[in-house]
Amino acid sequence: MKDSQKINIIGGGVAGLAAGIYGRLNGFDVTIFEMGQRTGGVCNSWEIAGYNVNGSIQWLVGSAPGIDFYKMWKELGVLDDMDFHYHDSFIEYKNIQGVDVHFYTDPNRLQQHLLSISPVDARLIGDLIHNIKLLSEANLTIGRAFDLLHAGNWTKVFTENIFGADVLEKYNHMSVRNFAKKFKSKIIKKAFENFWSPDMSMSFMLLQLSYAANRIAGYPIGGSGRFMEQLTKRYTDLGGKLVLGQKVTKILIEKNQAVGIQTEDSICHYSDYVISACDGTTVLLNLLEKNRADERTMDAYRTLETFPSLVYFSAGINRTFEEVDSSIIGLNIPLDRKLRVGNFKHQRVSFQIYNFDPTTSPLRKTLVTAILDSDYEYWKKLHDQGEKPYSKEKSRIGKELLKNLEREFPGISGQVDFIDIATPITYEKWTGNHNGSYKGWLPTPESTKTKISRHFPSLKRFYMAGHWVATGGGLPPAAYSGREAIQEICISEKILFEADTILK
Ligand SMILES: Cc1cc2nc3c(=O)[nH]c(=O)nc-3n(C[C@H](O)[C@H](O)[C@H](O)COP(=O)(O)OP(=O)(O)OC[C@H]3O[C@@H](n4cnc5c(N)ncnc54)[C@H](O)[C@@H]3O)c2cc1C
Incomplete structure (x- = not known):
């Protein structure tokens, strides 16, 4: 098979590049078509007046060992020669009058601080800290596409993470706003509401706090630009082809099978597989023919709330x-x-x-x-x-x-x-x-229950990756979805996925 099977990827953001790198590691002939003049997509930096404006990364989950994403970033080559800064606080909430709230990343320090503001909330604060610690001990990511897991994998995931899984299940259905209402202290209540998006699921917030507690999510010195440089270099060093400044206008289909893409200059580029790693709505409404996606997925695209x-x-x-x-x-x-x-x-x-x-x-x-x-x-x-x-x-x-x-x-x-x-x-x-959304679907209690398809029974050899197929968005899920797309392709080619270090 090596180099004889061709994959065209639409989009050179983190998901497209991750798919490209795993594609090359598994011997496919890969070309990424990116409409911009450089890779990165949402994750970018730009120069103004001698400053290097970091346009995305505030933290990279998986920058240090303790979570599977770390192994993925190692595989993708972004951790080599990269320095990370670890903050002692998640957010500094300043009040003009009254007390400032520091969301310390260390759970014990956070507990003491919140108690000093509101001793009457001791029980709720205690629960919060307990749950952050439980999640810190769990490793809830898994090394294979959900569809590809067999019973043995599932058993391993659940037995290793039973308490963490329980916490997530409990808080999946509660928004941060509703959790905040439980505090008697107005100061803490307000601080929670302003922590991030108040409609976000509380389980997502707890996960973020657990990553911070574990110091496994650092800020890469050099910001988004440096991060993307590393990722792009890894892809091209492996022999991946990159076509910049070419917008894809159509996914070519013959006999219910994706056979390539067409670019805006009307040239057709044929391939054995197509992976879309760009905006999901564009793919479903413009690049594919109508009625390729299942109704449940179309419904999700019509109704789910996006990050603002x-x-x-x-x-x-x-x-x-x-x-x-x-x-x-x-x-x-x-x-x-x-x-x-x-x-x-x-x-x-x-x-x-x-x-x-x-x-x-x-x-x-x-x-x-x-x-x-x-x-x-x-x-x-x-x-x-x-x-x-x-x-x-x-x-x-x-x-x-x-x-x-x-x-x-x-x-x-x-x-x-x-x-x-x-x-x-x-x-x-x-x-x-x-709509200029920067992270795809907001992880609300509703969206976390909704499964968004990444491929469709009526269209073979086509896969979707990127933050539109990974609710909650962000770099790790986007990159991971690129990895999963290649895992799926390896299965269909009946070859063993290489760089499969996670579940071993
Ligand atoms: C201010 C800000 C802060 C953020 N902070 C964090 C953070 O701290 N941690 C974190 O993990 N994430 C963060 N994110 C989110 C993260 O950057 C994104 O979720 C992630 O980069 C999405 O990657 P993607 O590859 O899925 O999509 P995109 O980056 O959108 O990539 C899609 C690519 O496809 C290209 N494309 C689109 N249509 C076509 C077409 N028709 N033909 C060819 N090419 C096309 C686009 O030009 C783009 O390059 C932040 C984002 C922003 C904006």
Whole structure:
């Protein structure tokens, strides 16, 4: 078989590159077609005024041993020569009056701190810490596509992780907002609601806290750009082919079998298998013929909630910020007044102050970023009205954020090298993601119950990968789905999947 079976992959983000690397490790002839001028997709960095703006990774789950994803990143070659920074706090929640809440990554320290704020919540705090610890001891990822697991694998997964699995099952159906309501302390309640997205499932939040507790999720020095460089290098070093600046417009099908892709220049590129590793809605509605996906999957795409579209604020500041403790999400501060961003109103914002990564800025200067949830429709309308209103709105948001930073860091307004605002339109243009969403499906109690198909009985030799087929999104599930697509192809070729280190 070696090199005689050809795989075309649509999209050169983390999922496409991971599929490409495992494809090459298993001897396939692989070509990735990427519509952008560089690889990375959502996970990217860009240069402004001598700063290296990190556009994605805040942490990489699996940066250290203790979780299967670590072995996957080793296989993918991204950990070689990479330094990681481990934060002591998940988020620093600042109150103007009253007590600040520090979401320490060390569970014991977190427990003491929360108890010092609200002794009456001792029982709930105790439960929270107990569950974080239980999950920290479990390893809930598995080394094979779910469809490919046999009874022996399942037994191993459950017997090793029975307590962790119980915790996840219990909290899968509860949102963070509903969990927050249980606290008697208003300060803690509010802090939980602002931790991340309040509609997210509580089990997802517990998992994140357990990764932080285990120090298995670090920030790669050099950010998203450096991470993607490593991944791309591994792929091309293995002999993978990369076609940049070529948008795929169609998946070619003959006799219910994918036989290749067509690019926007109308050229057909034939292959034995096709893997789509780009926006799921585009694939199902535009690249495939109608009625290829099953009704349940189509329904999921119509009804499930996506991660919100983002406004991404970045600023280059001529200042060092030595006084700020680093944290995974950043310094969460209240705003003077509600800030309207599209149809969303923000009362608080988390600023990431990159005083822990010198590669993101010139000497003695600092990159500062903030992620603000917004909505695609608002920005689309504004953008359609022309460049002037669109730019004016971006500029208003930038100024408001700076004004609030001034309160925390007096003098900062005079130290600005640049301010840049990316909107859902920017994300859509760069990556093709539906409504500019940056992570696919939000892990809500509803979506965690829904199975989204990655291949369809009526279409052979076609597989889907990426954050649209892995609820909760993020780099590890996206990369893992690329790995799984190659595992499926190996099964259909009746060859042993290589680099299969995880369940051994
Ligand atoms: C601000 C921010 C912070 C984040 N923080 C984290 C974090 O801390 N940890 C974490 O794990 N994840 C994080 N993420 C999420 C993570 O970056 C994404 O989930 C992941 O990169 C998705 O990868 P993907 O390959 O599935 O999709 P994408 O990155 O969207 O890749 C799809 C690729 O397909 C290409 N493409 C689309 N359509 C076509 C076409 N028709 N033809 C050819 N090419 C096409 C696109 O250009 C793109 O390169 C963050 C994201 C953002 C924006």
